[in-house]
Amino acid sequence: MLTSQHPKRSLLTHGFSALLILSAGLLPTAQAASAKPKAAAAASASAATNEVELRFFPLPQQRHQIHSVMRMKMDMRMEPFEGMSEEERAKMEQAMQAAKMPMSMRSEFDQQVTTTAADKQGNFQLQLRGKSLPLEMSNSAGERVGPPKATVDIKIDAKLNQKTGSFQSMKMAGMDAASSGLSEGLLKQLLSSMSALEGRRLKVGESAEMPLDMALPIPKGPGMDLKMLGRYTLVKLENGVADFDVGVNITMAMNDDKAEAAVAAAAAASSAASAPDATASAPAAPLMTASGQGQGRMSWRVADRLVLNQAMNLAMNMRMQAPGKPVMNMKVDMEMEASGKNLKR
Secondary structure, eight states: HHHHHHHTTHHHHHHHHHHHHHOOOOOOOHHOOOOOOOOHHHHHHHHHHEEEEEESOOSSSSSEEEEEEEEEEEEEEOOOOOOOOHHHHHHHHHHHHTTTTOOOEEEEEEEEEEEOOTTTTTTEEEEEEEEEEEEEEEOSOOOOOOSSSOOOOOEEEEETTTTTTTTEEEEEEEOOHHHHHHHHHHHHHHHHHHHTTOOOEEEETEEHHHHHHHHEEEEEEEEEEEEEEEEEEEEETTTOOOOEEEEEEEEEEEOHHHHHHHOOOHHHHHHHHOOOOOTTTTTOOSEEEEEEEEEEEEEEETTTEEEEEEEEEEEEEEEEOTTTSOOEEEEEEEEEEEEEEEOOO
């Protein structure tokens, strides 16, 4: 099987899927803009028709439901490594033929976000409960492949303060260790990035960028460096609904921490012996590199900070390698959709 050639592929797939689920689900829940108050003067009221104020912080006493769907098509080719025998090459080719690429995947995710009323100090609770439907995976022949069907439950409980606009505490549960490490790290970084844009005003035609730069540890695995840049351009504001064009750029690199430590140790030993070794001091090659771009659209209702509809197409190229193993080159095309509703209305 191809997974035996690259045991970390499953970890990457599940971790990256968790990352995308949170990006498509949690992020839009908090992304918000607030129109100027209705009581504003007539002069400013006219300006408010084409301007919003970015407000990312969740509101108290809300109950939102969001349904997300992700479709993914993955094609893969393998490159022989240096010194690979003819027998090993033949087995690699047989494995590729048996895989019947490209693979198609589909997943659905439902989540409900509830916030309580704020107390006199401005504190209130946020509760998120999410559940994914079983991942569907098939090859080019339409045959079901992959792991047994299983659902994933996500639970997030947080304490927020309306006056300071801060998350005072947060607990996350319900995911495996690797995906939880990715998702919790992503969520905390998203909250930090969003706070930097809080209160910024956008007119129709103007854009706001939100960078995300983070290093994610993965239990019993390599670390992942992730860089994301989201760009939101306001294209229309009508009847209390703001429409945004959305663009995203993603780069990722996964490095083997043990390999890096071994290289550093070898370099230190060479230095101590006054006989530096250029090979030993060279940095370890990444186990995985990836880059991608996406384009989409988002419709967001100002009054209750709810994403009504969102769609995104994302294309990524990945390269995975490990010593003594064939190099994997993957092309991934994703379509993501999300829709939301306010359960209190």
